[in-house]
Amino acid sequence: MSNPLLEIDRLSVHIPMRGKGLLSSGIKLRAVDEVSLTMQRGETLAIVGESGSGKSTLGYVVAGLRQQTGGSLKITPSRPHQNGRKPVQIIFQDPFSALDPRMTVEDIIGEPLRLMGQDRGTRRGRVLEVLEQVGMPAEAAQRYPHQFSGGQRQRLAIARALIGDPELIVADEPLSALDVSIQSKILNLMSDIKERHGISYFFISHDFGVVRHLADRVAVLYLGRLMELAPADEIFANPAHPYTRALMDAVPRIGRGRRKRGQVLKGEIPTPLNPPSGCVFHTRCPRATAICSTERPLLLPLVSRPAQLAACHHKE
Amino acid sequence: MLRYTLSRLSQAILVTFVMSFLLFMLIGLMPGDPLENMLEGNPSLTPELMAQMRELYGLDQSVFARYWNWLMAALSGDLGYSSLYFRPVTDVLFPAMLQTVKLMGLTLLVSVPLALLLGSLAARKPNGLIDSVVGVFSFASISLPNFWVSLLLIILFSVKLGWLPASGTPLSAAPSALEQMRHMVLPVAVLAMFHVGPLVRYVRASMIETLSADFVRTARAKGLGEGSVMVRHALRNALIPMVTVLALSFGSLFSGALVVETIFGMLGMGKMIYDAIGNIDFNLALVGLLLATIVTLLANLLADLAYALLDPRITL
Amino acid sequence: MTDVTVAALPAPRSIWSLRFEKFRGHRLAMYSLVFLAVLTAICLMAWPLSQYLGIDPNKTNLLARFKAPNAQHWLGTDDLGRDVLIRLMYGGQVSIAVGLLATFLMTVLGVAVGVTAGFLGGRTDAVLMRLTDCMIALPLIPLLIVLGAVDLTKLGLSAASAGSPLFIFLRIVIIIALVDWTTMARIARAGAIQVRDRDYVRAATVAGAKRRYNVLVHVLPNISTPLIVAATLTVGRVILLESTLSFLGFGIVPPTPTWGNMLTNAQQLIISAPHLAVYPGLLIFATVMAVNFVGDGVRYAFDPRAENEGRSH
Numbered sequence: 001m002s003n004p005l006l007e008i009d010r011l012s013v014h015i016p017m018r019g020k021g022l023l024s025s026g027i028k029l030r031a032v033d034e035v036s037l038t039m040q041r042g043e044t045l046a047i048v049g050e051s052g053s054g055k056s057t058l059g060y061v062v063a064g065l066r067q068q069t070g071g072s073l074k075i076t077p078s079r080p081h082q083n084g085r086k087p088v089q090i091i092f093q094d095p096f097s098a099l100d101p102r103m104t105v106e107d108i109i110g111e112p113l114r115l116m117g118q119d120r121g122t123r124r125g126r127v128l129e130v131l132e133q134v135g136m137p138a139e140a141a142q143r144y145p146h147q148f149s150g151g152q153r154q155r156l157a158i159a160r161a162l163i164g165d166p167e168l169i170v171a172d173e174p175l176s177a178l179d180v181s182i183q184s185k186i187l188n189l190m191s192d193i194k195e196r197h198g199i200s201y202f203f204i205s206h207d208f209g210v211v212r213h214l215a216d217r218v219a220v221l222y223l224g225r226l227m228e229l230a231p232a233d234e235i236f237a238n239p240a241h242p243y244t245r246a247l248m249d250a251v252p253r254i255g256r257g258r259r260k261r262g263q264v265l266k267g268e269i270p271t272p273l274n275p276p277s278g279c280v281f282h283t284r285c286p287r288a289t290a291i292c293s294t295e296r297p298l299l300l301p302l303v304s305r306p307a308q309l310a311a312c313h314h315k316e
Numbered sequence: 317m318l319r320y321t322l323s324r325l326s327q328a329i330l331v332t333f334v335m336s337f338l339l340f341m342l343i344g345l346m347p348g349d350p351l352e353n354m355l356e357g358n359p360s361l362t363p364e365l366m367a368q369m370r371e372l373y374g375l376d377q378s379v380f381a382r383y384w385n386w387l388m389a390a391l392s393g394d395l396g397y398s399s400l401y402f403r404p405v406t407d408v409l410f411p412a413m414l415q416t417v418k419l420m421g422l423t424l425l426v427s428v429p430l431a432l433l434l435g436s437l438a439a440r441k442p443n444g445l446i447d448s449v450v451g452v453f454s455f456a457s458i459s460l461p462n463f464w465v466s467l468l469l470i471i472l473f474s475v476k477l478g479w480l481p482a483s484g485t486p487l488s489a490a491p492s493a494l495e496q497m498r499h500m501v502l503p504v505a506v507l508a509m510f511h512v513g514p515l516v517r518y519v520r521a522s523m524i525e526t527l528s529a530d531f532v533r534t535a536r537a538k539g540l541g542e543g544s545v546m547v548r549h550a551l552r553n554a555l556i557p558m559v560t561v562l563a564l565s566f567g568s569l570f571s572g573a574l575v576v577e578t579i580f581g582m583l584g585m586g587k588m589i590y591d592a593i594g595n596i597d598f599n600l601a602l603v604g605l606l607l608a609t610i611v612t613l614l615a616n617l618l619a620d621l622a623y624a625l626l627d628p629r630i631t632l
Numbered sequence: 633m634t635d636v637t638v639a640a641l642p643a644p645r646s647i648w649s650l651r652f653e654k655f656r657g658h659r660l661a662m663y664s665l666v667f668l669a670v671l672t673a674i675c676l677m678a679w680p681l682s683q684y685l686g687i688d689p690n691k692t693n694l695l696a697r698f699k700a701p702n703a704q705h706w707l708g709t710d711d712l713g714r715d716v717l718i719r720l721m722y723g724g725q726v727s728i729a730v731g732l733l734a735t736f737l738m739t740v741l742g743v744a745v746g747v748t749a750g751f752l753g754g755r756t757d758a759v760l761m762r763l764t765d766c767m768i769a770l771p772l773i774p775l776l777i778v779l780g781a782v783d784l785t786k787l788g789l790s791a792a793s794a795g796s797p798l799f800i801f802l803r804i805v806i807i808i809a810l811v812d813w814t815t816m817a818r819i820a821r822a823g824a825i826q827v828r829d830r831d832y833v834r835a836a837t838v839a840g841a842k843r844r845y846n847v848l849v850h851v852l853p854n855i856s857t858p859l860i861v862a863a864t865l866t867v868g869r870v871i872l873l874e875s876t877l878s879f880l881g882f883g884i885v886p887p888t889p890t891w892g893n894m895l896t897n898a899q900q901l902i903i904s905a906p907h908l909a910v911y912p913g914l915l916i917f918a919t920v921m922a923v924n925f926v927g928d929g930v931r932y933a934f935d936p937r938a939e940n941e942g943r944s945h
């Protein structure tokens with residue numbers, strides 16, 4: 001396809017650190033560092049990586065919540081400039097902070113339409129429509145968020161993301177705060193929606209089980225850099241990057257309770273304030289050699305499987 | 317710590333200059349102008365002469381130029397002349413300061429021990445009898461007008477019972493110490509009563525908190541007597557943050573002193589400011605207000621520093 | 633796909649009806665509210681009553697000084713022969729009006745500063761908060777006295793309007809709001825910082841919401857609870873400030889009566905007519921106390937720790 005939905009080119013988010021008082025300390029935190037990738041229409045891309053690797057930051061840039069400090073990002077909606085319609089929407093992890101406790105469900109879900117300038121009467125029909133799509137009854141519309149469980153709230157958040165007819169939904173770990181039994185239901189709902197509406201997900205997750213179920217391609221981030229980018233079946237069959245391999249070995253499969261967040265590998269994660277030279281993974285990599293600490297590996301296709309890209313001097 | 321001290325100190329100095337300019341402008345907005353008030357009723361003054369005098373005193377210049385002139389003079393020790401007392405401002409200022417220091421010092425000597433005592437007693441049995449009485453008392457003290465309480469006390473103790481003098485200043489030229497004290501009883505009683513109210517609430521709350529803390533329970537378990545637990549552990553712990561509370565109460569204590577000094581006819585800083593503004597004595601009002609402001613800012617600065625020094629959780 | 637049992641949930645009860653119920657449970661607060669309502673109603677009767685009794689409350693009559701209570705002057709007359717009751721009633725109108733208006737104004741001011749600081753963050757926040765820190769420390773009464781002494785004609789107002797009762801009234805409202813907005817600002821800031829980082833604000837931003845929308849639609853409703861509580865408790869303090877200022881002669885000046893300035897003269901009359909010092913002070917005390925009790929009740933009713941009572945969770 002010649003006309004991708006999302007094109008990210010060497011995108012960086014460097015956050016200047018505040019020193020004591022009002023002055024900048026001159027140090028920058030590299031939350032996202034020169035990441036390039038594209039997404040096709042209808043494609044679901046999973047972003048995985050340890051805590052602090054920059055997944056949310058990248059997702060926020062895609063959703064327009066943050067500005068990149070370098071590189072570019074281009075979204076090409078199939079139907080551009082339609083009365084304030086936003087091609088990207090977002091779903092968050094914590095369903096309790098996602099819904100304004102002072103608003104009724106109808107107002108919460110209808111908010112994107114309100115921001116497009118539609119009045120309440122026009123919105124109502126559409127609100128009921130998306131409520132049904134996410135498996136919630138029409139009576140929910142007049143209730144307040146506190147009357148719903150975590151899973152129900154996540155359905156409502158999905159309904160809000162759907163109502164403006166987006167083409168891309170950034171989902172920042174939408175399942176990790178839910179009970180396991182609920183997780184699979186929401187997961188089914190999301191893949192249902194994907195199929196019915198042809199929506200793309202920018203799907204941030206810790207959970208390879210979920211990723212395998214939903215993703216078409218997988219991007220692996222470490223310390224703000226893209227380590228590997230490959231079709232889902234290929235990466236699960238043959239992870240090319242040592243970091244990807246380590247992640248898959250360390251992470252338990254779905255159904256074994258909630259993920260413990262944070263570190264899954266041996267050794268400390270270096271700070272993004274002062275990332276290691278060369279390959280940022282070399283301090284923890286079992287295959288590291290001399291070149292790894294001096295030269296930054298480029299993200300290149302494998303010879304055997306050209307659809308699979310990895311940034312490693314010794315990739316498989 | 318040194319860096320923190322210096323940065324806070326420089327901030328305080330900056331604020332002092334800003335405040336001095338604001339007060340200078342405000343004072344300049346009082347009715348009349350300094351010359352008119354000083355020379356009022358002098359029949360030999362022709363309008364031409366008046367204009368000459370204005371030029372001589374620099375009153376025809378902009379407010380910035382006048383502020384600059386005043387500031388330079390003030391920094392070199394010349395605070396101007398009081399039109400109300402026909403004396404240099406400094407001559408009026410120092411006795412007034414002494415009077416107010418005496419009044420506020422005595423008040424603190426009464427209110428702090430009283431607050432500690434009442435607060436501890438109330439904290440020993442929350443919702444018990446003593447606690448309820450203390451609660452009603454502190455509630456009343458934030459609801460009562462202090463000037464009215466002063467009037468009632470004068471009516472009761474001076475007019476009806478004749479026990480205490482109604483004025484805060486002895487009439488005789490060389491009063492004995494006892495005589496001076498007798499005159500201070502009512503003013504100090506009023507001020508202390510209003511100072512104790514909020515303080516006692518604070519002591520009570522922090523005592524209840526520390527009494528339920530682990531180390532106090534350990535001390536109790538070790539068989540220490542109740543009294544020694546209260547004093548050695550709980551009270552000492554409650555005292556540290558109390559420095560901040562006391563410093564923050566300085567402003568309201570000074571406000572109270574102004575009212576009390578005015579009613580009891582004591583020539584302290586408060587009454588001096590009151591009289592200066594009432595009689596449009598520009599120089600005296602400005603210096604008095606500025607001094608009150610500086611001392612308050614200083615008290616807060618010291619409290620911040622003391623807090624930073626005493627509280628182990630804050631590292632600088 | 634419908635594992636959802638919303639239909640079985642009870643119909644939503646408005647949060648306000650729950651709060652009102654809790655407030656009613658706070659007996660002191662309820663009595664205080666009734667007291668304040670009655671007091672306000674009585675004070676509003678000042679004009680009709682003075683007409684009925686044929687009294688001009690501002691007219692001095694040196695032949696009728698210090699009259700004992702009688703059929704025309706129910707509480708007697710003061711040192712200038714004016715009716716005490718009618719003046720107390722007018723004074724109450726002033727006190728209550730100043731208390732409500734100044735509180736409203738300082739809430740607006742404090743919320744503006746606090747929400748700006750909290751929502752924008754960074755340097756704006758640092759500067760605004762330093763400013764509030766300084767304001768909090770300052771001694772209010774001396775500051776209010778200077779502000780009360782400011783000659784409005786120097787600010788370009790005509791002498792006639794500067795001296796009119798309405799202007800004197802507004803000026804006191806404004807200067808009290810100007811020096812006492814800091815508590816509100818801190819509360820608003822703390823709330824704005826909390827709400828700013830909530831995901832519902834982020835979701836709205838992604839959907840195209842601008843800062844103004846987020847502040848009006850999400851931040852303000854969600855910080856209203858602590859603000860309402862603080863505002864109620866502020867009314868009492870404002871009434872005290874106004875009466876102190878008027879007592880000192882820098883607030884509302886005679887002939888307009890206020891509970892504060894009715895005590896200015898009483899000071900000179902302590903020996904001859906001490907009862908004149910009792911009524912106004914007692915009314916200030918009772919009013920402020922009642923307002924504070926109501927504030928206590930509002931705080932209790934809005935307390936989130938008790939908010940889930942009677943809910944189906």
Ligand SMILES: Nc1ncnc2c1ncn2[C@@H]1O[C@H](COP(=O)(O)OP(=O)(O)OP(=O)(O)O)[C@@H](O)[C@H]1O
Pocket residue numbers: 015029030031049050051052053054055056057058272
């Ligand atoms: N506003 C900010 N200020 C300072 N540091 C930030 C900010 N936002 C992100 N960071 C830092 O950027 C890095 C990447 O954070 P990000 O939230 O994107 O990670 P993540 O991969 O989403 O982690 P998690 O799995 O914990 O959600 C972290 O080190 C984080 O501390």
Ligand code: SF4
Pocket residue numbers: 241242243279280281282283285286287288289292297311312313314315
């Ligand atoms: S480049 Fe070297 S350090 Fe980096 S992942 Fe490959 S082998 Fe490991």
Ligand SMILES: [Mg+2]
Pocket residue numbers: 055056057172
């Ligand atoms: Mg994240």
